């Protein structure tokens with residue numbers, strides 16, 4: 001793999017609290033958004049925002065892992081760490097989208113699924129596994145965009161999609177570089193080296209076939225200066241890609257989706 | 269049973285690290301003390317007792333191939349893709365050395381053994397993971413072997429039995445390993461949609477990206493007594509929350525109470541239990557209606 005300089009710096013910047021978060025992306029790309037709550041099991045997980053709105057003229061289901069910007073916002077959204085109920089809420093909205101042949105758009109931004117006693121007892125692993133299986137055969141187009149942090153199982157639980165896009169300042173990784181350094185080098189100070197070795201930025205992931213498109217961010221990609229030009233281009237890109245995906249037969253759509261994931265790490 | 273001794277060992281989330289059961293064997297006699305109750309044990313008495321302590325039911329970790337001997341009819345297992353190995357897709361530091369060491373230690377080429385066999389006469393696709401190979405972690409080869417097995421089972425109308433033991437995704441393969449979660453889950457779903465029965469036997473420990481993909485997608489989820497089943501490893505949760513976890517947390521027994529396991533089955537009864545399930549499902553494949 002080519003060495004991409006400063007992977008770890010990118011990880012740190014992707015965690016920056018002034019970067020646009022899922023709610024910013026929804027506000028900038030989607031009009032008339034209606035938020036819909038709850039997993040119909042036991043709760044409404046505030047780490048995940050789900051609802052329906054318009055992408056241009058097209059009704060779409062939108063799901064985002066929300067981090068918030070300020071400390072109160074972060075606490076309210078559990079720092080973007082979703083619980084099993086959050087993944088189930090997302091799946092419930094995806095099944096509704098499937099019923100009405102409405103595309104699904106996911107904004108992924110999480111350091112990882114919530115790690116805690118209740119999350120384990122409520123089946124964090126089962127909820128993520130269920131989403132992976134259901135998303136693979138969901139009979140409507142899905143695009144997932146990694147907008148900041150793509151942290152491991154918590155991220156892929158909303159990123160089984162016909163197209164996986166990634167902001168150029170985002171990272172997507174099997175493990176946090178710090179944890180990786182801790183386990184392999186027994187020393188957090190090797191996080192830099194770990195980040196480099198994990199190939200967690202858009203360029204190597206594009207090359208490995210793990211993402212389908214890199215969305216180039218403007219310099220200083222901050223919430224305060226949310227860039228109309230950037231989000232206009234993103235909106236148009238999403239719209240035209242959904243149009244293209246919607247024109248496929250369900251069979252073709254699902255076969256292509258399966259094959260895309262099937263290919264990663266294929267052996268002859 | 270002393271559960272605490274079981275819970276000390278697995279120690280990671282999605283990534284697989286080595287973890288060994290600490291059994292000090294007397295070099296002269298070949299005897300050792302049970303890590304569960306401390307009782308002195310003889311190799312032979314443990315062997316005839318399905319590798320568990322006759323005094324306290326402590327379960328010794330066993331390799332993937334021994335599992336197959338317990339479950340498949342003698343001589344019936346035919347292995348698939350026995351030579352498939354991971355190719356170090358990221359040229360990750362020291363990974364190829366680790367793979368070599370894992371091959372030495374386990375005598376296996378990868379962390380899962382896949383194939384078809386018979387279970388009391390019932391034909392079944394079977395996979396069995398091996399904890400001695402980098403803690404049963406899932407990289408591209410494990411993902412590919414399991415995916416191919418489900419595809420084979422779908423095509424040949426066979427049920428699948430999977431015995432899991434794993435620390436999760438293999439971090440040395442980076443995102444290539446994480447994507448194996450989606451890939452295997454997709455293959456399980458297609459097998460299920462086609463009418464195939466999938467039985468999982470969770471063994472100690474099953475955590476991380478393996479639990480969060482094919483290990484939790486069984487139609488029927490069985491577990492060995494005391495097996496640790498979870499997403500995040502207990503040590504990681506303790507470090508995150510800065511608190512001690514309750515006794516028995518993530519054990520098969522508490523996971524059953526939480527609603528994620530159908531039944532806990534002791535080693536000597538597993539084969540007959542699985543056979544009974546296969547029989548009740550007419551062999552384990554039912555042509556889907558649509």
Ligand SMILES: [Zn+2]
Nearest residue numbers: 302305321324
């Ligand atoms: Zn004992």
